[in-house]
Amino acid sequence: MSQNTIREFAERTDVPLERVVVQLREAGVASDDPDAVLSDADKEALLEHLRKTHGRSEEGEDGAPSQITLKRRSHSQLKMPSGGGERRAGARGTRSPASARTVNVEVRKKRTYVKRSVVEAEAAEQDVHVLERVLADDLAAAAAAAEEAAAAAAAEAAAAEAEAAAAEAAAKEAAVVSSDKQPADAEPASEPEAEASIADIEAEQAKADSEAARKKEIEDEKERKRLAAEAKRERESEERAARKASRGKGKGRKKPDGRTARSARGPAGAASTALQQEFERPTAPVVRDVQIPESITVGELAQRMSVKAADLIKEMMKQGVMATINQAIDQDTAILLVEEMGHRPHVVREEDLEEAVFGRSGEPEGEKVSRPPVVTIMGHVDHGKTTLLDYIRRAKVAAGEAGGITQHVGAYRVSSDRGDLTFLDTPGHEAFTAMRARGAQVTDVVVLVVAADDGVMPQTEEAVKHARAAGVPIVVAVNKIDREDSDPDRVKTELGALEVIPEEWGGDTQFIPCSALTGEGVEDLLSAIALQAELLELTAVQDCPATGVVVESSLDRGRGPVATVLIRNGVLRQGDNIISGSEYGRVRALLDERGERIEEAGPSTPAVVLGLSGLPEAGDEVLAVEDEKKARELADRRREKSRDKRLQAQKAANMEEIFSQMQDQEVKTVNLVVKGDVQGSVEALTQSLVNLSNEEVRITAISTGVGAINESDVNLALASEALLIGFNVRADAKARRLAQETGVELYYYSIIYDAIDQLKAAISGMLEPETQEQIIGLAEVRDVFRSSQLGQIAGCLVVDGVVKRNNPIRVLRDSVVVFEGALESLRRFKDDVKEVRSGTECGIGVKNYNDVRPGDQIECYERITIQRSL
Numbered sequence: 121m122s123q124n125t126i127r128e129f130a131e132r133t134d135v136p137l138e139r140v141v142v143q144l145r146e147a148g149v150a151s152d153d154p155d156a157v158l159s160d161a162d163k164e165a166l167l168e169h170l171r172k173t174h175g176r177s178e179e180g181e182d183g184a185p186s187q188i189t190l191k192r193r194s195h196s197q198l199k200m201p202s203g204g205g206e207r208r209a210g211a212r213g214t215r216s217p218a219s220a221r222t223v224n225v226e227v228r229k230k231r232t233y234v235k236r237s238v239v240e241a242e243a244a245e246q247d248v249h250v251l252e253r254v255l256a257d258d259l260a261a262a263a264a265a266a267e268e269a270a271a272a273a274a275a276e277a278a279a280a281e282a283e284a285a286a287a288e289a290a291a292k293e294a295a296v297v298s299s300d301k302q303p304a305d306a307e308p309a310s311e312p313e314a315e316a317s318i319a320d321i322e323a324e325q326a327k328a329d330s331e332a333a334r335k336k337e338i339e340d341e342k343e344r345k346r347l348a349a350e351a352k353r354e355r356e357s358e359e360r361a362a363r364k365a366s367r368g369k370g371k372g373r374k375k376p377d378g379r380t381a382r383s384a385r386g387p388a389g390a391a392s393t394a395l396q397q398e399f400e401r402p403t404a405p406v407v408r409d410v411q412i413p414e415s416i417t418v419g420e421l422a423q424r425m426s427v428k429a430a431d432l433i434k435e436m437m438k439q440g441v442m443a444t445i446n447q448a449i450d451q452d453t454a455i456l457l458v459e460e461m462g463h464r465p466h467v468v469r470e471e472d473l474e475e476a477v478f479g480r481s482g483e484p485e486g487e488k489v490s491r492p493p494v495v496t497i498m499g500h501v502d503h504g505k506t507t508l509l510d511y512i513r514r515a516k517v518a519a520g521e522a523g524g525i526t527q528h529v530g531a532y533r534v535s536s537d538r539g540d541l542t543f544l545d546t547p548g549h550e551a552f553t554a555m556r557a558r559g560a561q562v563t564d565v566v567v568l569v570v571a572a573d574d575g576v577m578p579q580t581e582e583a584v585k586h587a588r589a590a591g592v593p594i595v596v597a598v599n600k601i602d603r604e605d606s607d608p609d610r611v612k613t614e615l616g617a618l619e620v621i622p623e624e625w626g627g628d629t630q631f632i633p634c635s636a637l638t639g640e641g642v643e644d645l646l647s648a649i650a651l652q653a654e655l656l657e658l659t660a661v662q663d664c665p666a667t668g669v670v671v672e673s674s675l676d677r678g679r680g681p682v683a684t685v686l687i688r689n690g691v692l693r694q695g696d697n698i699i700s701g702s703e704y705g706r707v708r709a710l711l712d713e714r715g716e717r718i719e720e721a722g723p724s725t726p727a728v729v730l731g732l733s734g735l736p737e738a739g740d741e742v743l744a745v746e747d748e749k750k751a752r753e754l755a756d757r758r759r760e761k762s763r764d765k766r767l768q769a770q771k772a773a774n775m776e777e778i779f780s781q782m783q784d785q786e787v788k789t790v791n792l793v794v795k796g797d798v799q800g801s802v803e804a805l806t807q808s809l810v811n812l813s814n815e816e817v818r819i820t821a822i823s824t825g826v827g828a829i830n831e832s833d834v835n836l837a838l839a840s841e842a843l844l845i846g847f848n849v850r851a852d853a854k855a856r857r858l859a860q861e862t863g864v865e866l867y868y869y870s871i872i873y874d875a876i877d878q879l880k881a882a883i884s885g886m887l888e889p890e891t892q893e894q895i896i897g898l899a900e901v902r903d904v905f906r907s908s909q910l911g912q913i914a915g916c917l918v919v920d921g922v923v924k925r926n927n928p929i930r931v932l933r934d935s936v937v938v939f940e941g942a943l944e945s946l947r948r949f950k951d952d953v954k955e956v957r958s959g960t961e962c963g964i965g966v967k968n969y970n971d972v973r974p975g976d977q978i979e980c981y982e983r984i985t986i987q988r989s990l
């Protein structure tokens with residue numbers, strides 16, 4: 121069976137005959153005749169040759185890549201009508217932009233090119249493999265057949281021997297048996313051969329089939345590619361023609377890529393041609409109108425401009441801003457970026473959104489009705505504020521009530537001969553100014569309590585300044601007149617010095633002698649307040665959605681969040697939906713100051729409101745809204761913003777901004793709050809600064825005082841947009857924290873001329889680079905030792921920043937500078953060190969100063985040159 125011709129062999133292996141002949145010739149089997157018989161020996165020689173030469177073709181490659189793959193990615197946009205189906209010519213002109221939708225199309229193409237020589241070599245290689253396999257199989261089959269034949273011959277010889285030994289008579293039978301057996305014996309010899317050859321043929325057939333299928337696949341692939349390339353060429357030329365035609369009409373066509381992607385999905389032909397009409401390639405850069413809220417994330421902004429976030433981040437880097445995709449950026453930065461990227465920014469103010477939601481803007485409109493005044497009581501410590509408020513509440517509110525007032529409600533309403541009055545039950549100017557700083561000016565009249573036996577004291581002065589800064593009239597309650605040592609005239613004189621002039625002296629301030637303890641004169645005081653209010657002609661709109669201000673709020677175990685609200689306009693009713701700060705809710709119940717349920721609360725009425733989602737802050741505005749959903753939406757949005765947003769927006773004045781504000785004609789007055797170590801220097805500094813006023817700019821000191829800068833000063837500066845100046849004094853911890861939170865800048869000086877120069881530069885717009893002091897560390901003196909070598913050593917703990925050996929220092933006692941100089945020594949245990957960081961103890965020797973005391977603070981600072989910018 122293995123003795124077939126070369127041609128047959130070639131056909132069986134499906135290898136081209138020429139290639140088989142060439143291989144045979146190379147193997148030394150010189151036979152050009154395809155019909156010559158191919159013996160097993162020939163096959164062996166051929167197999168040996170093929171095995172030797174196998175793989176040689178790979179040698180000698182020049183290392184150049186045998187194939188290259190090209191990848192290409194293109195983007196386009198399809199503008200489609202949302203209706204989809206109708207694609208009438210001319211319909212586009214009438215379609216509103218809102219009905220169009222844009223589809224971004226990205227087409228990825230990948231093409232692999234293979235060297236021709238490589239393909240050919242691969243085909244030859246394949247053939248060689250096939251030949252090798254077939255030859256090996258043939259030879260193996262031939263060897264097996266030879267073995268079988270040898271075994272059969274041996275069996276025959278044994279049988280012959282047995283025959284010779286058998287009897288003649290039995291020879292017939294034996295011959296029959298033997299002849300029966302023979303074929304049976306012969307069969308095993310011939311059968312395996314037959315089986316082997318069938319399996320052989322089948323295997324060969326299968327191999328040949330798979331080879332053929334593979335080749336066909338390659339062919340098909342080539343054909344497909346050729347057809348695709350042809351189709352693409354055709355399409356492109358069509359599109360070119362179409363583009364030319366449309367350009368003639370002044371219109372662009374869609375990108376070819378776009379259609380490819382589209383037509384791949386849908387049926388080709390008419391539909392794709394019609395679709396083609398819908399895509400417009402912009403002829404000029406697309407300028408988008410981008411809405412910019414107060415804060416927006418980078419990703420959101422990129423989306424609004426229809427650019428990739430990565431591109432936007434790149435642009436930001438160019439501008440020197442590093443940001444991540446989820447980072448929120450402020451409105452100014454966003455505007456800059458949008459402009460930079462060629463689009464039109466549109467600023468969206470939160471107020472606009474609120475107006476859009478509530479349909480309200482500014483003051484409510486409607487008929488105005490008169491309303492009672494809202495009164496705040498201020499005065500120096502122990503002058504009787506609380507006693508006075510208690511007396512009024514007891515006498516006026518609780519009178520006749522069985523249980524009296526069970527709990528404090530933050531505000532209450534009382535009647536006087538001249539009408540109703542609403543008292544805020546939080547005495548002192550801190551709450552007053554803090555509320556004002558939050559944008560809630562609720563007080564109409566300030567009652568200034570001055571003890572007749574004590575006269576005007578520092579907080580009396582402060583209260584006057586705060587009231588004045590807020591533009592609120594004062595009624596003076598000259599208290600404690602029941603005391604023997606009381607001297608009401610002294611109060612008049614001292615307040616007169618502060619330009620609070622009594623009516624009887626020709627001024628406009630009512631002075632009412634009274635006693636909060638005995639109640640004497642309190643009725644007169646109430647009348648005086650009512651009279652003052654009459655002069656103010658206070659009005660409110662009653663017929664509008666209710667608005668108010670939160671006076672205080674607390675969490676009640678049984679009732680949930682409880683807020684005392686002072687109604688300003690409109691009437692708040694039970695069941696109203698309200699929003700306050702970032703809280704919202706439905707008014708579940710309204711209570712008056714006695715804790716009794718009321719149905720409604722009108723202007724200047726304090727009411728306890730139950731039903732809010734959480735605790736609003738004092739000073740938050742309260743608004744009644746149409747439906748709860750809107751309230752919730754707005755509350756959620758407000759919650760997203762930082763709680764202190766309003767405070768931050770309402771920054772105190774800052775030197776850098778003064779000049780630009782003046783240029784914008786926004787500010788013609790510069791307010792100052794000045795605190796200093798001693799009265800003399802405060803006066804001198806204030807006077808020098810006020811004297812800088814000229815025709816265009818007026819500089820006013822709205823508050824001056826001795827001592828550390830406190831929270832109240834920060835609030836006042838914030839509320840009055842004033843510069844907060846400390847001369848040889850510092851802000852205390854609380855004030856520092858508040859200043860940081862609210863963005864109030866603190867200006868510390870030790871030399872009057874520095875302050876004058878800086879303010880002068882600020883208002884004249886000549887902000888030269890200047891040297892500023894920056895406090896870098898603060899140490900608290902815990903103990904003081906004496907050392908024979910080093911003199912006085914202060915055992916300190918560095919509580920903030922870092923104290924450096926070579927930097928200048930100041931010694932502060934009760935936040936007042938008592939010494940300025942340098943360090944003699946800075947030690948940790950026995951070692952001299954260059955610096956000591958926060959949280960570490962150290963020993964400090966102050967040069968030329970031997971009066972450091974426990975409790976003092978040592979402030980370490982550095983002088984830095986700052987390029988001022990406007």
Ligand SMILES: Nc1nc2c(ncn2[C@@H]2O[C@H](COP(=O)(O)OP(=O)(O)OP(=O)(O)O)[C@@H](O)[C@H]2O)c(=O)[nH]1
Nearest residue numbers: 500501502503504505506507599600603635636637
């Ligand atoms: N004799 C007399 N004593 C008074 C009068 N008013 C208040 N007092 C007393 O003065 C002290 C201080 O009164 P408060 O009402 O606590 O003073 P305050 O201004 O509220 O003080 P602070 O809450 O600490 O700011 C108390 O002992 C009162 O009893 C008054 O009219 N006559």
